[in-house]
Amino acid sequence: MIRRRRTVRFATHNVTLVRAATESLDLWCEACGATVAMVTPGRAAEILMTNPRAIYRRVEEGDVHFVEADRGEVLICSESLRADTAG
Numbered sequence: 001m002i003r004r005r006r007t008v009r010f011a012t013h014n015v016t017l018v019r020a021a022t023e024s025l026d027l028w029c030e031a032c033g034a035t036v037a038m039v040t041p042g043r044a045a046e047i048l049m050t051n052p053r054a055i056y057r058r059v060e061e062g063d064v065h066f067v068e069a070d071r072g073e074v075l076i077c078s079e080s081l082r083a084d085t086a087g
């Protein structure tokens with residue numbers, strides 16, 4: 001009999017807490033491995049001085065970290081935005 005102890009560390013997606021009115025939320029970012037401020041695409045666009053469409057494109061390209069809320073909304077990791085502004 002083989003007993004395996006597997007420690008599965010899964011980030012719990014408590015994104016149900018996300019409210020539309022909130023522009024920034026502290027959530028766990030798997031890519032960062034830390035709790036970071038997640039912002040709406042609209043806010044992310046403001047930060048990068050661009051438009052939300054460009055943000056969605058970055059999301060699709062995997063350029064930024066993001067989490068998906070239950071309503072299909074995405075929240076962008078502000079840390080990954082910051083890392084990107086240099087370009």
Ligand SMILES: [Zn+2]
Binds near residue numbers: 031032036080
């Ligand atoms: Zn991140």
